[in-house]
Amino acid sequence: MHRLNSLEKQTALTLALVFSTRMLGLFMLLPVFALYGTELIGYSPLWIGLAIGAYGLTQAILQIPFGWLSDRIGRHKVMLLGLALFVLGSVVAALADSVYMVTFGRILQGAGAIAGAVLALAADLTRDEQRPKVMAIIGASIGLSFALAMIIGPLMAKWAGLSGVFWFTAVLACCAMLIVAFLVPRSVSKAPAAETLAVPASLMNIAKHRQLLQLDIGVLLLHLMLTAMFVALPLLLSQYQLAADKHWQVYLPVLLASFVLMVPMMIIAMRKQQEKGYFLLAISLLIVAMLMAFLANNLAWLIAALLVFFTGFNFLEASLPALVSRVAPAGQRGSAMGIYSSSQFFGAFIGGVLGGLVAQQFRFAMVFAVLAGIGLIWLLIARNLSVPARAQRLSLPVKLSSEQAARQLADQLAALAGVQEVTILLAEQRCYLKVSASQFDLAQAQTLVGTEQP
Template identity: 80%
Template sequence: MHQLNSLEKRAAIALALVFSTRMLGLFMLLPVFALYGKELVGFSPLWIGLAIGAYGLTQAILQIPFGWLSDRIGRHKVMLLGLSLFVLGSVVAAMAESVYMVTLGRVLQGAGAIAGAVLALAADLTREEQRPKVMAIIGGSIGLSFALAMVLGPILARWAGLSGVFWFTAVLACAAMLIVAFLVPHSVSRSAGAETIALPQSLASMLAHGQLLRLDVGVMLLHLMLTAMFVALPPLLLKQQLAAEQHWQVYLPVLLLSFVFMVPMMIIAMRRQQEKRYFLINVLLLVIAMLISWQAATLWGFVLALLVFFIGFNYLEASLPAMVSRVAPAGQRGSAMGIYSSSQFLGAFFGGLLGGTLAQQFGFSAVFAGLALIGLVWLAIASTMQVPARSQRLSLPVSVTTEQQANQLASKLAALVGVQEVTILLADQRCYLKVSSQQFDLAQAQSLVANGNQ
């Protein structure tokens, strides 16, 4: 029970490959578009920013609907549909001669919003106690994709130009489609949707949840800063006499070294139960990185700024979804994560728009000054957040026919020692518990549920 079985291993590896090949194609554009986009008709810093961030807008809009659709027509069909749209967008962008058509291609790429369907299928195919491991494998693949993209993007663009990067993303998406068709296992029975798919009736309450809203705003600002930074950074590195094909020599060591600093901080924060303090420290690191970049006059200044930025970015990118999962009410994690994912992609869109606007109106250095101010706003917002006690999530099948029976069972379960939250969904016939793993007695809960089922 403590190890992944063969189906779970196959699902984790296959879905990680689907996720990472797609994200690799998206990330590869970040370090090269501001440099090689100059050859396109209509080039301007504003349109470069729009093209970089455009995929985020359609991702943010379609992330939740695609998740709902996967519940109705099947995960595999939605994943293949999304990847087909991604291939179409990549081809449009590869054949484009103007920045406007590239932006259209990016919009189509973003329309393939399959993240919800992928994560829902991962939940379908895994036991609840093993699900965090599978999600961690998928999440880790995204981080590796980003690091690899920072290396491959400049090399490929130098060899094949900007269109070559888009053709390569199309090939990667086709490979992901083959993985979905032949390697990703099919789910026979779907898991209860409330924990994996955003439910329409839950969205309003999630948006009104103060602590979740702080985290949603946080991830939006985090990806806004990342996207806007890459509107300005590549041209500034070029001014430091670093050729475009050599930029990976900065990105790769910086990313690797950032993990050396980030991982110990995460361990210390968890062991000492000081998550909020270290969270705020890393938001502050983003501000410091932007200020260094704003004033940097040498290549080593930008290298230092990048290192400081990615220490903070990697820490926050790992911490934010874990916090959302902890804060989300029992039985509503799917809705909470759906809004979180949409906020993340919306941040990418606004980052491209803001970065392009500031660069066009005030110059590239002004982008970093603006991002420093945004970081300070986030620091103020984050200072008011509350980190909940660590908890475990469980779901149990129930057999209750009326709302009165559900309320009675929920009251009895809530009275058990260690139970933090109880949610019973009549439609799913599932009971969701948020519990303290040290104090909670699972046998007592199972006994109450069994008696309630009789």
């Protein structure tokens, strides 16, 4: 079967709604806080940056622990706990009259780190061959929530003020809790843990993996640049006589046009096997965009800079997790994605702090010059990136009682045509394979696994 069944469709739709409503609440602050935060007690550019990026710190710290917890007490319980923390943080920020309490509220919002639990539940409820489709739907919902946040945030802030933005995010999170409680399917079985969630024993090996480290640094720098940019961007748009509630008229066409430009880049990169070249091109677009924004002396030039930036950003945002999934050793994708997600959120935190510091010490336009320099550093790092061949991932149950039997089976499987990597986890009684689909014979592997005795 090549289509999603009814359970998989329900899983994809409901989890995408949960994920996107939560991310919408987090993103809505980006286009408005630098403008409306000036009315808060204790205002300074540094504290604006801290408040914008604060959620990333707790997200980065708790992303992996919440995933582990969901494996022990259940996905639904962890998702409800995380969303409750998000509601609490939104209410604290909505009632705040100082930038310090808003920052504390953002920290609480970030403490609801449910991404791992959501993706693990998606894996639990989907077949191996359909899982990438479901993950893609959930991933696409994040991009949609960002686009909506750029529109709804300025309009909501104009209508109800900064507190109204936070009250709206609290309502969204409550709706997400109802979706989890009544609509999200409950799993009766768990997907192979090592490919879904971070495994403590493999975290250190993954953290030292050279190629994965490059990608983790990459997503950290990407979200650093995004968050730092929004410390300065709303104020610069206002300087060109564009009212705050009109900013969405810039963001919406820029995001739509950047997506249209990004899609051909993705298609050409894959079809012509030029993924590394286009990856470096996308980073170069970020650098060019930041220099354009720094030198901009009119609104049209700044809008052009945003179009260039988001074209590169969208390409990289789609490419990075796909590369992590391909590079991750067999049986360690969960750990690789856990560290990747933590790096992403930590980048958002650093970006907020850095953007605030630069804006406070110099001027807001200088933020873009600093980000251009950071982009250049990333480009130099990425020059050594090695893009691996596309591979299919499989997991097969085994019945083994000793490490010697596991090693023997691993050697036999590794000798099969098309096998790139073999990992056998005795604790899970499962074998993980990375294979070349065009060369690999699944029946041969199943025969070997099936005849292996404890």
